[in-house]
Amino acid sequence: MTIIFYDINLLNQKKYIGEIINRLILDRQNDIIVMYDEYNEEGFKFFLNKRCKVVKNTALSYTGMRAKLLYYQPNVFVVNAQRLSDTAYVTVAKSLMIKTMMIQHGMYIPFLKRERFYLFKKIHKTFKYFLYSQVIAKTLGYNGVLVFRDFYKTFISGEIYKKSISYTSKINVDNVLVYGEYWKKYHNDIFGYESRQQHIIGYHELNKVNEIREKPFEKNAVCYIAQTLMEDGRLDKETIISFIKVLSKIADTKKVYIKLHPRSDKSLYADERFILLEKDIPNVSTYLGHYSSLIALLGHLDGQIVLYEIKGHTIPFYFKDFSNIVSTYDEIFHFVNSQFKINNKSEIIEKYFSKSFSVEKVIDIMKKLR
DSSP: OEEEEEEEEHHHHHHTTHHHHHHHHHSTTOEEEEEEEEOOHHHHHHHTTSSEEEEEOOOOSHHHHHHHHHHHOOSEEEESSOOHHHHHHHHHHHHTTOEEEEEOOSOOOSOOOOOTTHHHHTHHHHHHHHHHHHHHHHHHTOOHHHHHHHHHHHHTSOOOHHHHOTTHHHHSOSEEEESSHHHHHHHHHHHOOOGGGEEEOOOGGGGGHHHHHTSOOEEEEEEEEOOOTTTTTSSOHHHHHHHHHHHHHHTTTSEEEEEOOTTOOGGGGOOTTOEEESSOOOOEEEEEESSOTTHHHHTTSSSEEEEEOBTTBOOOHHHHTTSEEEOSHHHHHHHHTSOOOOTTHHHHHTTTSOSOOOHHHHHHHHHHHO
């Protein structure tokens, strides 16, 4: 069986589904192709010398994407999200009768507020958005301008995906592998997937709970879970710098860890007192963040969770159930200097992020769906 795994950034292939790809590589009945748009050295080294092909995607047109899929002739085409580039490839793959799948890679919010003039500042990305929309239009035989308008309405203006796009059945993947029962409803409400198309695999990050718990508990330490708010145009630089000054103030009296996102701009965290972490999560008394999917993992630990809600960035209700929500800097200092634990956190999280993940389970589901 030939399987193509596609993601915009090569690092995502390692970070989110690296174990799954590795296990499939070990089965010599499989031919694995890892396709990406943006190169990442860490991701490249992860797949180096493995029995797979690592291929940079250069196709931005219907002809190019179709030619690439015909060249590799995959039985299955797998994506990690429902972005425009993913959808363009999925639409072409479906037209060629190739099975398509999506593996959930994090928690999703229907619409993320963008900074004003985002499209003008990211003109290259906007142009690619347009080209991908034209691939979808060409594949379906639709008007290109109207298709771009449809995706603009959902990705930029914030309209619900399946409301903006009436042809979801033609561009959605055949099957989605999700973290828990809640996400089946989410994918139906937002993208229009039917229950029979969705399969629960559990949340892989929860397998790290025991490993973190075994570390020494640091009562006088705070860990901030960084997100790409500025990097993705969701927040202006001045606002994020103002927030980071709060972290510097906390560092006057406590140890401050920064759990970086793979695409974090490290220059933002230049305070020499910050301890920057690429992978590890420490066992501390307070975890500070916004709405990262890692909050589900932190909820199984002993430390309190403090989530700073930024205007225009509402924290999902399923995180609010087991976290302390604040909206001012003074409230952050209040919670960091106190202890306000919420009981039964694990029971609440299990409704949304199942602990049932195993690579073997995912592989078995993929084999049955191919």
